Amino acid sequence: MEIHRQKYFGKFGGMYVPSILETTFDELTQAYQEARSDPAFWDGFAQYMRSYSGRPTPLTFAENLTGYLGGAKIYIKREDLNHTGAHKINNVIGQGLLAKRMGKKRVIAETGAGQHGVATATMAAKFGFECEIYMGEVDVKRQRPNVFWMEKLGAKVNVVKDGTRTLKDAINATFRDWAYSMETTHYVLGTACGPYPFPEMVAWFQSIVGKEAKKQILDVEDRLPNHVYACVGGGSNSLGIFSGFMDDKDVELVGVEAGGLGLDTGKHAARLASKDGKIGIAEGMKTVFLQTEEGQMMETHSISAGLDYVGISPILADLHERKRIRFEAATDDEVVEALRLALRKEGIVPALESAHAFAQAFKEAPRMGKDEIIVINQSGRGDKDIFTVADALKDRAWEDFIIQKAEEYRAGR
Amino acid sequence: MEIHRQKYFGKFGGMYVPSILETTFDELTQAYQEARSDPAFWDGFAQYMRSYSGRPTPLTFAENLTGYLGGAKIYIKREDLNHTGAHKINNVIGQGLLAKRMGKKRVIAETGAGQHGVATATMAAKFGFECEIYMGEVDVKRQRPNVFWMEKLGAKVNVVKDGTRTLKDAINATFRDWAYSMETTHYVLGTACGPYPFPEMVAWFQSIVGKEAKKQILDVEDRLPNHVYACVGGGSNSLGIFSGFMDDKDVELVGVEAGGLGLDTGKHAARLASKDGKIGIAEGMKTVFLQTEEGQMMETHSISAGLDYVGISPILADLHERKRIRFEAATDDEVVEALRLALRKEGIVPALESAHAFAQAFKEAPRMGKDEIIVINQSGRGDKDIFTVADALKDRAWEDFIIQKAEEYRAGR
Amino acid sequence: MLEDRIRAARKRKRLLLMPHLVLGYPSFESNRELIRTMVESGADIIEMQIPFSDPMADGPVILKANDAAVRNGVTTSQCLAFAKEICALYPETIFLFMTYANVPFVYGLENFVKVAADAGILGLIIPDLPPEEGAEYLSACERNDVAPIFLFTPTNTPERLRVLASYCRGLVYCVGRTGVTGIKTKIDDALGAMIQRYKSMTTLPIGLGFGLQSKKDIDALPKDVDIAIIGTKILTLHNEGGAKAVGQFLRELAA
């Protein structure tokens, strides 16, 4: 895929930034474009990912799921095996190398699920940057283990209590920090959203996933897959894997959004798969948002913090409009069921985010021919979701354990 | 390293099993020896590890630690990047393939830290075995997240309330299960201990770590390391990495045991590094145990469940006696400090077990020359240890979170 | 038009005062009282912010007001109608709109500018709509004789300032330091130099904003500043002491 080297993707994208940030964006754009046209930069990046994060991640044949569902042959791209447990590290190391090139001393980032926060804190520790992370209060509550590790990695975690207290508010808060600190600081945006060059740059770093996946499926099957599934929060993991197949018109690309309690309940985060998304401008970009008639961003809902976001990558909004990608949604219940099945059948623990891609693939695979091939992107591992999953499954033993632990803590005070 | 194909390693080892299990051991020994002399078996195993677990795991240059400590150049072998988060999966997939070959339908295992239990439950899900895990009550308490995932992977977790309610009691309980079930069941022993052929077989599967590490260090440094550090519970990860350098006499091998509260407190699990270990017979093998004058196994102590074990691999006891391996111990406090340093300097989260190897290397590296090279085996990742680490660091925010969670659970009842 | 009105006002007064408020916060009723007080206490220009759920360039105080107003269900149409009422009520005072790009975009940009102009609004401040993204906006402003106001900030290069100046009408909104609203500007020589730099790029009146706290700050302002823009301080005063406190403060400044 030749990623556009322009600010717009069809009618989406742009650079809607306050003038205070313009210089920073110019500087970033220049550094990014220089890095991008310097093959040594990519090589250094790929080498770093190999020796630090364990790339290439494997493409695992899901033999049991294939047999159980009785349709297409299912492969899983294992981004969960990355250091820090998700694809987020790809982008973060890329931006970290860029920030070093730009001579920055400090990095800041927003995070929803906390994976991007952990990845950024990790990179900051490794590269010697100071680090602050902004995270919505709602997300801090449901992803406490990630907050814990960010802090232990030396990052300061700022709890954002504005607005809906989720990802979009964390993004705004990070931009506010940047407006003061840009001289010394790089904002490591975590997904393929925000003002140019972020969408394109993040998609570029994540394209390492698609490059590998394409090579791997050709190695084992000697042909391309028929369908590729990825979950879609901001859009970075999906663009990452899709990029490998973008120019192969026969490969169907399926983006799976958070269906929450159902597309007709208003409690979801499906910007493209539902009828509720409308074009708008926020977080520095023009794209499809879940917003009111008045253009106010809505509260979204998803069991997975990482997909619980009002906006979507402008690159995806464009590919949706151009019908290159089909968008679907999986509900919270379907996702928990898919997680359960993946655990039982393959011994893998997809993150709740990734489990959306699994859920949709599981719905469609049985109706496919045995000669068809599916690739599912497992964007991360679900360890971090233990509190959410335990709650969703109403695990009594876990509750008892927590209650007892709480009693110990209380007694110790 | 040519691993001995005999029941004894020097004066250690043997096969001290009740006659009811003898036939099973004969069958297992035969299957293992056949597999071992069949190169296709190893190739199949290595291929499985590649496509399912993400091997080879990287060898990461710890640039910041190297600079900070100011001595030897430090490399870290990243077993934490394995699927399920530790080296345990190497052995488990190996034994799973063997159990399939033997036509077994069910697997059982003991677990201490829970890593081996999670790995076994994972393998059972992937290979379609029924699965039961035995785990001491003390360990269930300190490693609840792992218990949770074992159950979600479809395994039954049996809480062992006998004896010291830790690893050794779980091993005994698993042997008891096996005495009824051996016809259909394979016992996936989790470390290089127990009756022959387990010590040798487990070390064989884990030798994949050492093979890779040797190749990797030669690739980047074009020479062998001067020192290799690994933590020692039962001995599987240490034998795994050491095996790659066993015949290279100039490479010093350092095994690091759990020093607990200190070697002179009686509250530790240092069988070889302390003066408290004595030769004895238990858990089916003759080796060095922490035992009373009367030959009763003692209560051990370590902050890390996975090193909290009275016995040690007979292979290691022999290599200790032959002075091929130097044994040291790191205390709980040193380990927490090492964990903190690894997090801050390299953005990695060693398991508390692995952090013992780090702690010892950190003690010794500053006194080494800058031309010396160290390899530390990071046997696993510390996510699973969040409750223990939070307690060790007295993390108030974590406690608050747990207390609040407990209140929600209580309110929901 | 805006520029003329400002120049005219400037003739009568060394420094114009431009306080800020968030529409619908805490209610339109309260806005009416506040604006009356502002007008009576010496405000020359009033910046009315149409609330938005994601005000990325605002600090915590204004942010909270936006949140509350959005939760109150304030609509763009209400704000436009309110502006019409107020502009008619206080023809001597200059009223501007401040908002974020999505509000007019979703309302319909062309229409938004027209209705605002008809209401009597003389200028628009949309911090997340740089000229490069605003072709439609700029032409609508031109057609309706509404001034598109852009921000000059310390980090902008001279070239950038020239570009901004070329699109800016009515006044330039100068930022005293890096950062979002609500942070105090240190008034010292550096600021004087900065204003000089801004001044050299434009002939428009200079408004200086972000962080003014007291009469002392006002007195220390470089002489090239035409308008003192006061946002967060006003909102904080209003939150704590109501319209009365705002009035008292403005009167002090105007004294």
Place this chain on the structure above:
Amino acid sequence: MLEDRIRAARKRKRLLLMPHLVLGYPSFESNRELIRTMVESGADIIEMQIPFSDPMADGPVILKANDAAVRNGVTTSQCLAFAKEICALYPETIFLFMTYANVPFVYGLENFVKVAADAGILGLIIPDLPPEEGAEYLSACERNDVAPIFLFTPTNTPERLRVLASYCRGLVYCVGRTGVTGIKTKIDDALGAMIQRYKSMTTLPIGLGFGLQSKKDIDALPKDVDIAIIGTKILTLHNEGGAKAVGQFLRELAA
């Protein structure tokens, strides 16, 4: 010596009774009372288990007794001294030791066997010490005229049984089914066939163990069984009703 003593006893009785107890559990004092009751109630052979922290071949009931005795600080020397006292007290009764390999190993194997023999112990059962690992043990037994007793189990192949038989002295300890102690054996034709198989491998007296519960079980035992070994049931009775309950049960069985 053990074999002769068993054959002599067997002449007087169709089926010998061999109850089990754990030394030092709950106390040696209690052991004394229990053994007296056992002797008075028809026990012919008494299996005294020296407790061990890791009794891998025992089920939950005996395991708990081992744990408790170990925690009580029971020592091997105490057990040996106790045996000496008891053997002298009841010269008509046959006493055996059961324990795990580490206990004699740490005490000193050679010495352990000698002291036990001197005390009057006629046989030793060490489930985790197969003949292949027990060269020193076997020769010490031989020198001291103590019978090393091995277990025949349903999973052992005929070849293995022959090997075990060749090392076994005094009696063979036959296991009715797979598993550890404490599980009930179903007494049916399969058991009869199994005993036949064991019998064909050895001329030694046959002890059958693991899981006997009642007089009915005893009556249904295949005729080739010489000794009924009763472990868990005895311990359970003792835990619940003391020596009295054990005595009553043994008397029923002996009736």
